[in-house]
Amino acid sequence: MNLSFTKQTLANGLDVIVHEDRRLPLVAVSVWYHVGSKNEQPGRTGLAHLFEHLMFKGSAHQPRTFFEPLQEAGGTLNGSTSTDRTNYWELVPAGAERLALWMEADRMGWLLPALTEASFTTERDVVLNERRQNYENRPYGMAPLAIMSTMYPPSHPYHWPTIGYSDDIRAASLDDARSFFSRYYHPGNASLVIAGDVSAADAFALAGELFGGIPAGPPVTAVAVPEVRAERRRIFFEDRIELPRLYLVWPSPALFAADDAELDLVADLLANGRTSRLYRQLIHERRIATELAASQSSRELVSSFQIVATAAPGHTLDEVNAVILDELRRVIDNGVTGDELDRGRAQAEAAFVYRLQSLGGFGGKSDQLNAYNVYRREPAYFDADLQRYLSATTEGLQAAAARWLDPDRPLALSVVPRGAAGDALSDSSPADGVR
Numbered sequence: 413m414n415l416s417f418t419k420q421t422l423a424n425g426l427d428v429i430v431h432e433d434r435r436l437p438l439v440a441v442s443v444w445y446h447v448g449s450k451n452e453q454p455g456r457t458g459l460a461h462l463f464e465h466l467m468f469k470g471s472a473h474q475p476r477t478f479f480e481p482l483q484e485a486g487g488t489l490n491g492s493t494s495t496d497r498t499n500y501w502e503l504v505p506a507g508a509e510r511l512a513l514w515m516e517a518d519r520m521g522w523l524l525p526a527l528t529e530a531s532f533t534t535e536r537d538v539v540l541n542e543r544r545q546n547y548e549n550r551p552y553g554m555a556p557l558a559i560m561s562t563m564y565p566p567s568h569p570y571h572w573p574t575i576g577y578s579d580d581i582r583a584a585s586l587d588d589a590r591s592f593f594s595r596y597y598h599p600g601n602a603s604l605v606i607a608g609d610v611s612a613a614d615a616f617a618l619a620g621e622l623f624g625g626i627p628a629g630p631p632v633t634a635v636a637v638p639e640v641r642a643e644r645r646r647i648f649f650e651d652r653i654e655l656p657r658l659y660l661v662w663p664s665p666a667l668f669a670a671d672d673a674e675l676d677l678v679a680d681l682l683a684n685g686r687t688s689r690l691y692r693q694l695i696h697e698r699r700i701a702t703e704l705a706a707s708q709s710s711r712e713l714v715s716s717f718q719i720v721a722t723a724a725p726g727h728t729l730d731e732v733n734a735v736i737l738d739e740l741r742r743v744i745d746n747g748v749t750g751d752e753l754d755r756g757r758a759q760a761e762a763a764f765v766y767r768l769q770s771l772g773g774f775g776g777k778s779d780q781l782n783a784y785n786v787y788r789r790e791p792a793y794f795d796a797d798l799q800r801y802l803s804a805t806t807e808g809l810q811a812a813a814a815r816w817l818d819p820d821r822p823l824a825l826s827v828v829p830r831g832a833a834g835d836a837l838s839d840s841s842p843a844d845g846v847r
Contacts, residue, residue, distance in 0.1 A: 413764060413794045415777055418612045419785075422620060424628040425600030429781050429791050430615040431607040433771060439509040439608035440772025441502045443516050444782040446603075447596035448496040449576070450569035450635050450713060458539065458576015459584060459592045461493040465535040466589070467500065467597075472522035474515055485511055492774065495574055496712040497786060501779065503772035506609040513606070513622050520597060521626035524590055532586045540582070543575050551653045552827050558843040559661055559716075562647055563823050569635050569713065598629025603785045607778040608771050637713045642818050647843040648826035648836035655702065656835045657722045658729045659825040660736060664717040664816050667710040667787060673800035674812035675717055677756040679706040681748055681809075682739070683719065684759070689739050690719070698735065700727040712787060717817060729826050729837050737819040744817070747810040760801035764794070 417431045449460050468478040468491070482489050487504035489512075502512040547553040557573045564571040572580075604623070606615040640663040665671045683690045683706035694701035703722040709715055721732050770776035784793035825843065826836035 413768075413798055414792050415768070415781065415794065417781060417791055418616075419791055420616055422599065422624050424598075424624065424626055426619075426623050426626075427603040427785055428616060428619045428623075429603070429605045429785060430610070430612040431605065431777060431781060432610065432612060433607060433777070434609050436771070437506040437609050438771055439504055439506055439512070439606065439610050440776060440778040441504070441509065441512045441516060442605040442607070442772065442778040442782050443500045443520070444603045444786050445498045445597055446496075446601050446632065446786050447498055448494050449572065449574040450495045451596060451632075452569075452572070452576075452592075454566060454572070455580060456584065456588060456592075457572040457580040458574075459589065460498055460596075461575050462535060462539050462581065462584065462589065463593060463597065464491050464493045464498055465538060466527060466532065467491070467519050467523060469531050469535065470526050471515075471518040472525040473518050475526065478515060478519070481515065482508075482512060487512065488773075490774070493574055494711075495570055499779065499782065501772050501774070501776075509606065509608075509610055509615075510618060513618050516604070517622040517626065520599065520602065520623065523597070524593060527586070527589065527593075529586050532589055536581055536584065539575065540578060543578060543581070547573070547575065552651060552657055554649065554651070554846045555657075555659055555825060555827055558647060558649060558825055558846050559659060559718075559823065561844055562645060562825075563661060563663060563716065564640060565638055568638050568640065570711070595630060596632060599623060599626050600628040600630075601632045603782050605778040605781045605785075607776075607781070635713065640714055642816070642821040643823070644821045646824045646826075646837050646840040648828060648833065648840040649843045649846045650830045650833060651827050653827065653829050655722050655725065656729050656826060656828045656832070657703075657720065658732050658736075658837070659827070660719045660733070660822040661825070662717045662817050662822055664708060664715040666714050667712055668797070668800075671808075671812040671815060672708065672710055672715065673760075674804055674808050675708040675715075675816060676710070677753065677760070677801065677804055678743065678748075678809050678813050678817070679708050679717065679719075680756040680759060681752040682706045682743070687755070689743075690721070690736060693735050693739055694721060694732065700724050700731050700735070729828075729835065733824065733837055737822075740813070740817055740819050743810065744814045744819070748806050750806060753804065753806050753809065757801055757804065761798065764798050768794075
């Protein structure tokens with residue numbers, strides 16, 4: 413499963429990883445900055461995501477937007493921000509890799525001279541509009557914000573949403589943005605992958621030429637993380653929806669930590685597909701739910717395990733909640749079957765293979781090399797990562813569920829129609845984080 417690659421670190425601290433794949437005349441460029449919303453401070457949230465936008469607006473030697481030159485060369489590109497990292501990628505025809513790398517280097521080293529009050533204000537308004545579209549005006553869209561602000565204390569770096577709070581975004585200044593960029597967006601806090609139809613020698617020469625003169629930047633200190641424990645809490649908010657929805661959430665082990673893979677497999681057997689336990693119970697047999705999902709949402713500092721179900725017309729969230737927790741108790745008390753484990757392991761292995769079929773983009777080979785390098789300092793972590801799933805046992809899944817998913821201590825969020833607060837789980841209080 414491991415990919416062939418070569419890694420070098422420039423004198424300024426930039427990790428450069430090259431993967432040669434000559435099957436198609438394409439080159440993927442991927443840059444990860446080890447900064448996300450976890451690196452922000454209360455009162456100044458949303459800066460990491462704001463920079464995802466600002467870094468597409470041009471730089472000192474490239475005043476046009478980032479999209480035009482690369483698309484004119486036949487390339488595709490995008491970027492994203494999470495709690496833990498910011499990534500940018502380009503997939504270009506072979507021969508255009510110098511353009512893609514030059515543009516990445518220019519915004520890494522020379523973005524601030526092009527960052528004006530006008531461009532900053534424009535993109536800040538774009539982000540506020542994105543927040544309205546994706547969260548405030550989307551059915552159930554504010555649920556993640558309510559969950560994060562309730563599960564994590566105000567001092568925790570996952571307390572606020574990646575997109576930030578509206579008041580913080582409006583209050584952000586150009587000086588705030590410049591300071592944030594200088595602290596985090598530099599070679600010493602970045603990882604570059606060049607993959608595809610290019611020789612390693614040429615790729616390293618290009619990287620050294622274009623990125624080598626950029627200053628390393630200040631060291632980035634680790635973020636302090638207060639302990640988070642499962643605690644029984646019931647909250648709700650009203651939304652412009654027709655059917656009430658229930659979210660059951662527990663804090664869970666961090667990405668790559670012990671039990672992380674096991675809980676991934678537990679989520680699969682509970683709610684992935686028509687043969688999953690909760691699908692059979694809630695949708696096929698009892699018909700008290702219309703939608704269902706479960707996931708181990710793995711993050712760098714601490715993760716969350718979540719089960720989500722939408723009640724069917726004529727049925728209550730209390731009914732849905734009872735069935736979910738009863739099935740969870742059966743997993744904890746009686747364990748899982750070998751067939752359930754085999755199915756989960758097969759799906760995990762298939763997901764690994766599918767993820768490596770593409771060269772660039774979100775989840776392609778270049779992206780995955782960067783992920784392992786940033787989070788593990790091991791670009792060759794493919795086999796070890798997959799082995800976490802292939803070596804899982806039925807006893808391990810049962811123990812992980814018992815250790816992390818206490819049926820008596822979930823955070824339970826009810827999202828109910830406007831004017832129907834009584835449809836929330838019994839004993840629920842109004843949610844705080846819906847702002």
